[in-house]
Amino acid sequence: MKVGLIQVDGKMPNLALMKLSRYHKNKGDDVRIIDLSSLRIDKWYGSKIFMGGSGYDIKSKLPESIECLVPDYEKFNVDYSIGFSSRGCIRNCKFCIVSEKEGKIREVDMDWIKHSKVILLDNNFLASPKWKEKLQHFIDNKIKVNFNQGLDIRLITEENAEVLAKVKYYDRNFIKRRIYFAWDDMKYEKAVRKGIKTLINAGIKPSHLMFYILVGYNSTHKEDMKRFEIIREYGADPYIQIYNNRKDDKWIRNFARWVNKRLYKVCEFKDYKRNKR
Secondary structure (H helix, E strand, O other): OEEEEEEOOOOOOOOOHHHHHHHHHHHHOOOEEEEEOOOOOOOEEEOOOOOOOOOOOOOOOOOOHHHOOOOOOOOOOOOOOOOOOOOOOOOOOOOOOHHHHHHOOOOOOOOOOOOOEEEOOOOOHOOOOHHHHHHHHHHHEEEEEEEEOOOOOHOOOOHHHHHHHHOOOOOOOOOOOOOEEEEOOHHHHHHHHHHHHHHHHHHOOOHHHHEEEEEOOOHHHHHHHHHHHHHHHOOOOEEEHHHHHHOHHHHHHHHHHHHOOOOHOOOOOOOOHHHOO
């Protein structure tokens, strides 16, 4: 049988497609990849024969016989391993689907790791009871790790900060030293400040920290700017994430471009707004 797998979006290979590829190749099927992710298209139309994923159905998931497979790294031509060491989360953020889709946090096997570079997709890695054991495994085996979904700054302690400092953490391209966090609500200012200080005291450079800042959900423009200023105060990097891709708020979209393009390093926001085309 000839099987076509279509990746419509995303900068990384789709994990579900990688497992489906492995499943069909094991059956002797001819698997072909159609990658549409590099095309800049705002709206898609298609005739649905088979379609899945959380965007289509929040409860959709691969059959266990496929979910347990090691991703087809060869077919997707990647030199890193990608997957989960835990599923679910201890939080119940209203803007996030993880709690509804995956439930409470639980461990999963890590036999999908076949490379010296790993992209972790865990939704809340540090909430795992086995966080220390897993981090030590990465350290002992000199594995480069990308915490792709970010770590929970509210869970940072002196203990896990000291262990994290020994991990070879990197960005998604495994070029820059980077650990990702998120700051979604102004009410967590105290926890964010404490977490950043703890990480720095453990020997992690502020420039290695990147914070995703959610805007357009339940914050004011003033609070959005304040969170940005606090992150920069410590020398960490901010990245603005616009909730639900809002197009009705020009201030937010201008702010996101100013921050994410690092224009704040060359001009004030008021000057950017005044001079932007």
